Amino acid sequence: MTQRPIRTVLVDDHALLREGLRSLLDRDEEVVVVGEAGTFEAALAEVALVGPDVVVVDLKLTAGTEYEGLRLIREMTRQHPKVAALVLTTFLDDDLVVRxxxxxxxxxxxxxxxTTELIRAIRTVSTGGSAFDPRSAAIVLRAVSGEHDGTAELTDRERQVLKLLADGKSNAEIGRGLFISESTVKFHIRNVIRKLGVTKRTDAVYVASKRGLI
Structure with missing residues (x-):
């Protein structure tokens, strides 16, 4: 018995990209594109209309700074919990993946x-699994191993070090400002990087600022 194709909706604000993606997916018998949309409102309406198995969502649906795709995923999950959302985006950021x-x-x-990997990801989420490329999978693993999101774990001293890092201070300057040794500063920075699930001190400042820690 032939398995039913995976009914898929494409959500991207660029019509040309949707057209190209549809063309690629339509070549595979395993996936059938049953709808597409370019905005938050249109996507919700399309999902309600066609009842897909999977929705492939870009995070940027407007020209502004907001990631409307996140709001769409949240609302779609609430309204249609059986529909699987798969993010397909150009943005690879620790905070965005976790969000x-x-x-x-x-x-x-x-x-x-x-295309092969994308179809594999669509197939996986359609059956209730999780699908992450190696880079985003590593981010998720760091977030999980960091025990929550690290916000509650940062000590007062670590927050002080973060604040001075954000001000552009060097390790030596931070040490002088807090009356601690440079090696102790490095120890605190390593802990902050681990707890925030990032790999660089600049990323730690970025993530901490987005989470309101500094």
Whole structure:
């Protein structure tokens, strides 16, 4: 018995990209594109109309700074919990990946993924699994191993070090300002980086500022 194709909706604010993606997916018998949309409102209406198995969502649906795709995933998950959301985006950022998962996304892949991997991701989330490319998977793993999001774990001293890092201070300057040794400063920075699930001190400042820690 032939398995039913995976009914898929494409959500991207660029019509040309949707057309190209539809063309690629339509070549595969495993997936059938049953709808597409370019805005938050249109996407919700399309999902309600066609009842897809999977919705492939770009995070940027407007020209502004907001990631409307996150709001769409959150609302779609609330209204249609059986529909799987798969993020397909050009943005690979620790905070965005974690926010997408918290919003309800079942997978996260970047747009340089090849067609075979994308179809595999669609198939995986359609059956209740999770699909992440190697880079986004590493981010999720760091977030999970960091025990929550690190916000509650930062000590007062670590927050002080973060604040001075954000001000552009060197390790030596931070040490002088807090009356601690440079090696102790490095110890605190390593802990902050681990707890925030990032790999660089600049990323730690960025994530901490977005989470309101500094």
């Amino acid at each position: 997408a998962v918290r919003a309800g996304a079942k997978g996260y892949v970047v747009k340089d993924v090849d």
